[in-house]
Amino acid sequence: MIFDVIIRDGQVVDGTGGPRFRKDVGLRGDTIAAVGDLSGAQAAKVVDAQGRVVSPGFIDMHNHFDQTILLYPAAQSALGQGITTAVTGQCGFSTAPLNEHYTACFWEWNWWDRVAPRKYYQEVVAELAKVKSAAKEVDGLDLNWSTFGQWIRRVEEARPGVNLVPLVGHSTVRTAVMGADYCRTATAAEVACMQRLVAEAMDDGAFGISNGMDYAPNAYCSPEESYALIGAAAGKGGFFSTHWRRTGLRQGFGNAGLVNGLKEAIDIAQKTGAKTQIAHLSPGYLISPSPTPRLATVAAEETLAVLDEAIKAGVDLAFDVIPNHLTGGVIHARHIAAALTPWFKEAGSLERFGQSLAAPDLRSEIRDYILSGKWYGLNPILQPGWAGTIVVGNTSVKEYAGKSIAELAASAGQHPLDTLMDVIVKDPHATRAEPSAQPDELKRVFYGHPLATVGIDTFLVDHTAGSSVPPYYLPNPNSFGGMARFIKLYAVGMLGLEEGIRRLTGLPAARLGLGDRGIIAEGKKADLVVFCPETVQDKATSEEPRQYPEGFAWVFVNGRAAMENGTLAPAGSGRVLPRQA
Ligand SMILES: [Zn+2]
Structure with a gap:
């Protein structure tokens, strides 16, 4: 038997919820042509999936x-x-x-x-x-x-x-x-x-x-x-x-x-x-x-x-x-300053926003606007506990790090909105903390x-x-x-x-x-993922969300490899799927 691709020795988790089994998966064109012992078969591309899981594409x-x-x-x-x-x-x-x-x-x-x-x-x-x-x-x-x-x-x-x-x-x-x-x-x-x-x-x-x-x-x-x-x-x-x-x-x-x-x-x-x-x-x-x-x-x-x-x-x-x-x-906006987006935009940059927030009349303008519930991005009327949810992450001001605006306001004896603005004045680059993992x-x-x-x-x-x-x-x-x-x-x-x-x-x-x-079986379309569930790890953070996860090795879309041995290999093999009767 000849296939275009054989994925050998993987633990097949077939998408039905049934227990995994050890089998080879043979692809021909865009289709799963065989699931079984394919040790005697040949293929143009052989993927060694030993120790890994083979599942349908997500x-x-x-x-x-x-x-x-x-x-x-x-x-x-x-x-x-x-x-x-x-x-x-x-x-x-x-x-x-x-x-x-x-x-x-x-x-x-x-x-x-x-x-x-x-x-x-x-x-x-x-x-x-x-x-x-x-x-x-x-x-x-x-x-x-x-x-x-x-x-x-x-x-x-x-x-x-x-x-x-x-x-x-x-x-x-x-x-x-x-x-x-x-x-x-x-x-x-x-x-x-x-x-x-x-x-x-x-x-x-x-x-x-x-x-x-x-x-x-x-x-x-x-x-x-x-x-x-x-x-x-x-x-x-x-x-x-x-x-x-x-x-x-x-x-x-x-x-x-x-x-x-x-x-x-x-x-x-x-x-x-x-x-x-x-x-x-x-x-x-x-x-x-x-x-x-x-x-x-x-x-x-x-x-x-x-x-x-x-x-x-x-x-x-x-x-x-x-x-x-x-x-x-x-x-996603990572800076604390983003809580005050309209005024941040007007200032044009983090540095200039930090400087402009030192002006008492701008501060009271912002305070009035927000306290009356007019800005949906920070609305104390709909979200009375807002100050507890903004936690300072990376900052050059040591005493702010890891503290919520509510905590900082309480210890300064201040209104939380003033604390928020103070944080931005002292460190316009301050970010919001990573949420719990x-x-x-x-x-x-x-x-x-x-x-x-x-x-x-x-x-x-x-x-x-x-x-x-x-x-x-x-x-x-x-x-x-x-x-x-x-x-x-x-x-x-x-x-x-x-x-x-x-x-x-x-x-x-x-x-x-x-x-x-959605299922690995003969005749189904060959959308497949080969990965190692124990090592799968999300690397995207609030500070830098543009990071690929670990643990994925191969991805097939309609029979074509789009990730090969952990490296993305764009194949352009996706389709707009038709409605099925
Ligand atoms: Zn939606």
Whole structure:
């Protein structure tokens, strides 16, 4: 027998959750051609997997790779952690369809100020023409598509490193129809128009739909608009991923009613019959000050109880959880100064911000603005315990290191906002401390649920990605290390490797209806990872998130090696996956 690749002597963890077994895996073209004793067979490439695990490629259930796949088509940050398939177009944001306006999605960090200059709250919808010229000028990116199908062809031409499962976003569709006039209920005619765009995107290759109830313009929709759009996707067999209303900033329920956002998502799932994924699950109950492990456990259990009750009543629900670096999110700002972003931006640099904060009138201006709850980035009304959550990391001022703003304020007998500003004046370069490397109770409870999968909720980036203007955003540490973190803390550390791998492979594939992926068996597509679970280690930190994890040796995407013996070897063998019946 002759194969293109034989992976010899590995411990196969096949993605079903069943116990590992020692077998060879033979690949031919993009397919797993044999699993068994292939000692008599030959291959052009032989991978020695002795002492290592061979598993299906990881499926990231929630991320924003579609936003930057044309900037980083090689998909290094994903492949470096074993991701071979990604569900994109999340939180209501997709890259298509585009009409006359465009919705910002955060990756525009170097040029959105040109398009929509604002000191405090940036306008998120802008004219497409302006956006196109800024994207071209700064990032060299041509936004030269309008339909979902055109965008898919652009991505395929760029030879993506990973497979994409693209959703169409509710916000994106709303912008295509309502443009900049979105802070209102849509008319019946507009809803019909949006519905048509969703149906077109589905016919063009979208896998389903996502929404983002915390974000404009999605946040302004009526329940009827949600039913209409999600229903249009579900009617064509589409999957629904929902960023449920949880921050309560715009049209929300506030902290006291947090769990109602989850109930709203369940209502949409129920009314439309959509196969629904609750995205990046977090507790439906906010506890302040920071809860003890026991309280956090109860909040997580009660949140799951809401989902379980709906599941019992027949709603088709599952959920994904971010593997816990910081609070998740696509971007990350490491400096303490970023807590005061509007004024940091205005100053233009860390040094000048430190200098300007010595001015008493600027300080009182900032204090008034923040204390009245006007700045969402630091809102003492919604988050009374904020000062305890900002801990100083690297700093030239020894007595600050490792202390929270609350502690420093107490010992100085000061208001925490004054302490925060003092820290920036004394050391504008001071960073926020690394969060605990321990698994937290919340995630333990969530990942303990049999329907929990993993979403890293980040962009595709490379090791140089970051914004060049204040607050100097970096990629979130999960961009490079999320899956490694999950494997170490929650697969090996809690669920057991076989079950942990099932959460990354067989379970999400089944949920998405990807019948030919997620499991190692003859005839399945050859998306594979060869790694050493005991040595898998997330290296991405808050200070320097752009670091690849350790422990991964080989990654195959559709039969082609994208990592060889620990070195990334971009093969561009990913595809935009079609919906399967
Ligand atoms: Zn989201």
